[in-house]
Amino acid sequence: MAPLLVAGVTATLIPALAPAQASAAETLQRFENQKPAWHRCDTSQPAAFQCATIEVPLDYGRPGAKTVELAISRLRTSVPGKRHGAILFNPGGPGGEGLDMPVMMKDALPEKVREQYDLIGFDPRGVGRSSPLGCGLTATEQNFERPYKSETFGRDVKWARTVADKCRARNGDRLPYFTTRNTARDMDVIRAVLGEKKISYLGYSYGTYLGAVYTQMFPQRTDRFVLDSAVDPARVWRGMIQVWAEGTEPAFTRWTKWTAQHDRTYRLGDTPAKVKKTFWDLIARADRTPIDANGEKLTGDDIRATLRARFFTPAYAAEAVVSLKKAADGHGTAHLSPVPGDQRPPRRAATGQPPSDNGTAVFWSVVCGDTAAWPRDPQQYRRDAIRDKAAYPLYGDFASNITPCAFWNKPAESVTAVDNKVGVLTVQNQWDPQTPLVSGLGMHRALKGSRMVYVEGGEGHGVYSEDQRACANLAVNAYLSTGRLPAHDITCKPSRRRNDGVNPGIVPAPQPTPQAPRF
Numbered sequence: 001m002a003p004l005l006v007a008g009v010t011a012t013l014i015p016a017l018a019p020a021q022a023s024a025a026e027t028l029q030r031f032e033n034q035k036p037a038w039h040r041c042d043t044s045q046p047a048a049f050q051c052a053t054i055e056v057p058l059d060y061g062r063p064g065a066k067t068v069e070l071a072i073s074r075l076r077t078s079v080p081g082k083r084h085g086a087i088l089f090n091p092g093g094p095g096g097e098g099l100d101m102p103v104m105m106k107d108a109l110p111e112k113v114r115e116q117y118d119l120i121g122f123d124p125r126g127v128g129r130s131s132p133l134g135c136g137l138t139a140t141e142q143n144f145e146r147p148y149k150s151e152t153f154g155r156d157v158k159w160a161r162t163v164a165d166k167c168r169a170r171n172g173d174r175l176p177y178f179t180t181r182n183t184a185r186d187m188d189v190i191r192a193v194l195g196e197k198k199i200s201y202l203g204y205s206y207g208t209y210l211g212a213v214y215t216q217m218f219p220q221r222t223d224r225f226v227l228d229s230a231v232d233p234a235r236v237w238r239g240m241i242q243v244w245a246e247g248t249e250p251a252f253t254r255w256t257k258w259t260a261q262h263d264r265t266y267r268l269g270d271t272p273a274k275v276k277k278t279f280w281d282l283i284a285r286a287d288r289t290p291i292d293a294n295g296e297k298l299t300g301d302d303i304r305a306t307l308r309a310r311f312f313t314p315a316y317a318a319e320a321v322v323s324l325k326k327a328a329d330g331h332g333t334a335h336l337s338p339v340p341g342d343q344r345p346p347r348r349a350a351t352g353q354p355p356s357d358n359g360t361a362v363f364w365s366v367v368c369g370d371t372a373a374w375p376r377d378p379q380q381y382r383r384d385a386i387r388d389k390a391a392y393p394l395y396g397d398f399a400s401n402i403t404p405c406a407f408w409n410k411p412a413e414s415v416t417a418v419d420n421k422v423g424v425l426t427v428q429n430q431w432d433p434q435t436p437l438v439s440g441l442g443m444h445r446a447l448k449g450s451r452m453v454y455v456e457g458g459e460g461h462g463v464y465s466e467d468q469r470a471c472a473n474l475a476v477n478a479y480l481s482t483g484r485l486p487a488h489d490i491t492c493k494p495s496r497r498r499n500d501g502v503n504p505g506i507v508p509a510p511q512p513t514p515q516a517p518r519f
Contacts, residue, residue, distance in 0.1 A: 027063040031056055032192035041073060041099075049103055050074050054193055056125070056186045058177050059412070066174070070186055071129035072122045072193075075102040079115040085223060087117040087200040087480070088187060090124070090207030092229075093518050094180070095362035097128035105202070108466040113480045117200065124210075125186055126178040126362045127354070133178060133362050134355025135167040142360045144517045147301040148385030148397035156402050157378045164368075164407035167361060176412040178365040184214040191221060198223035200480070204462055205229050205435055206366075206519040208426070208443060209236065215422040215447065224483050225424040226476055227450075228464050229435045231519060232442025233418035237367035238374055238405070240439065240519060244308065245392035245399035247436025251311040252394055254431075258314040259321075266318045268325075282325055291327050293334035298324070308395050309339045309433035313459045339433075363517050368408035371415035378402055421449035425479045425486075427472055429458030429494075434519050444489075451485045458494040470495040 036052035051073045057063040078084070089101035102119035109119075126133040141163055146156050167175060187210075191199040200223040203211040208227035215222045231240055256272035256279075269275035283300035290297035298306065303324060310317040320336050327334035355361065368374065375381060381402035388396030424447055428440035444452045453475045455463055463472050471492030479485060 024061075024063055028057070028060070031063065031189050034193050036072065036193060038074070045100075045103060046075075048075055050076075051099065053129075054189070056189050058174060060182060060185050068125050068131035068174075069129075070122055070125060070131075070190070071099050072120065072190060073099050073102055074121070075106055075119040077106065077114045078118050082115045083118075084116040084483075085118075085198060085200055086120050086191075086194050086196050087202060087224075088120045088122070088190065089201070090203040090210055092203075092205030092207050093127070093359070093362065094124070094206050094366035095127055095359035095518055096206070097123050099123045099128060108464070109480075110468050110477055113477055116481060118194075120190065120194065122186075122190060124183045124362075126365060127358065129354070132354035132358050133167075133171060133175075133365060134357055135163065135170050135361045135364075136355075137163060137166060137357040137360060141166075142357055144360075144403065145305045145398050146401050147304070148382070148389060148401045153378075153382055153402075157406075160378075160402045160404045161407045163364065163404035167364060167404070168409065171361075171365075175365060176369055176409055178362065179369045179411070179413070180210055180213050180366055181217070181370070181413055181416055183210055184217050187214055188218050188221060197221070200224040202226045202228065202464070202480075206231060208435075209233060209418075209519075211424070212418045212443060212447060213416045215424060216416055216418050216420055219420060219422050222422050222424070224480055225422075226427065226464070226480065227424055227443060227447075228427045229432055229462050230426050230428060230440040230443035231435055232439040233416070233446045234442055235439065236371055236373075236415060238403075240435075241403075242388065242396075242399045243436055243439050244434070245388060245395040247433070247438060248308050248311060248394045249392050251431060251433070251436075255311045255314045255317050259318045262318065266322055268318065268321060278325070279321060282321065282328060285328050286324075289328075291324055291334060292332075293324060293327060294336055295333075298334075304394055305398060306336065309461075311394075312431040312433040360517065364404050364408070368403075368405035369411050372411050373415065374403070374405035374408070376406055378406060381406065418443075418446045420447065422447065423449040423451075423485050425453065425476065426450050427453045427455075427463040427476060429455045429460060429463055431457070431459045432461050434461040452489045453486075453492060454489065455492045455494050458492075467495055 034054050036054055038050040038052045040047055041049045041051035051071065054070050054072060055067045056070055058066040058068050089098055089105055091098050091101060098121045101121040105119055123130040125131060198221050201211050209231040211225050211227050212233055215225060235243060256275040259266055259268050259275045260270055260272050263270040268278045283303060286298055286303055287300035290299050307317055307320055310320055316337065323334040381400065384400040385397045388400040426440060426444050428437060430437055444450055453472045455472050464476050465473065467473060475486060475490050
């Protein structure tokens, strides 16, 4: 097969390339050959931290048509003679900003890893400074946690339809192209723009699915990939919301046992059954008379949603229940600490701030636009919510209630079937509230060439951190520095510093509002 010369670059193409495909390939070369105008990102950041803006096709099927801008960043930390390549980061979401991640990761990575890589960040398409999406949603419309009740289901259906309608009206024919597959294609353009034959990657939460999709679409360009706190590709995306309910029940059972063992401290019951009764009695009381907490009135439904993630770290949940119980008894206002593993930094101050609903808009664009598996009949959501409230009392009705995806446009592409033998490393805590263990195991099964580092007893969302003595971090660093996967899966115990439900070194990127959903 003869090579095709495009703009002075020799590129080998597949046989029998149709004229339209050849034209698209030529146009795509224009994006891959961009020369970024690197400049200092911000005077508040290190001078070596550089930013640039590149263009990518809105629709890769029509690369000569509309484009979107991508904000990218770099810290050139590699050392001549030791440089392996570039490593790209994603903090999760969908909707998380990743532009600042090189600065966040610089101190977390040990020198032996840092000196091999240039650190690369980017805001995914639609996020932050990358042609940001917005739907004009109010704060109430961004609240996606809606418990199923027969008397309010009609309002929930109206909310779901309103969100979908507003996103269509605000974004028009651009909306179907803000998807995981297109973000993976954007990553490959970034790779080409950087002049790299392959790219390495560290992705958290939703970023694990993005990384897995990249391995499926571009296996020959996949270098050293670490997927931390993984999404199950077989569950995208309704199943990943529903797994929050499925995963919470064993966490709740564990919490009742732990709290009973610490009855001298919390006084919530000296047996698991008594602790369970104390909790559900509190829920019933709050449904009758909402409880003051953090300046709000919380119903029983609010408490179920608020405590869901806390049950994965027993002390946090016990402290919250004690505070709520005292408030219900008339002793002041309850004070609830931030959700474990969700210690988000303040948003960066910058010109050209994205819309206030940016995180929510991107979340629905991706989870609705990635897959056609969402039911279209509102009554299916009603039936599922009733079923799952019985099966998973803590959160089942929230997880299976209707979403805007019921009224979203048909996806532009089929969902990606992740099923390959590319060698990657997955990392997973046992007690993760956002991507529970069953989800991480699903990713491990899908990536047949992967190895898993499992932190037995580990709590919180996100494993890899700046605590370089931790067993899981040692495994990740060995892989990133040598490229050799462990011979077998590894089981670690949590470090004492780490097992408090909070990742001390790496935190997910902030969302524009506390209502913005994310994995």
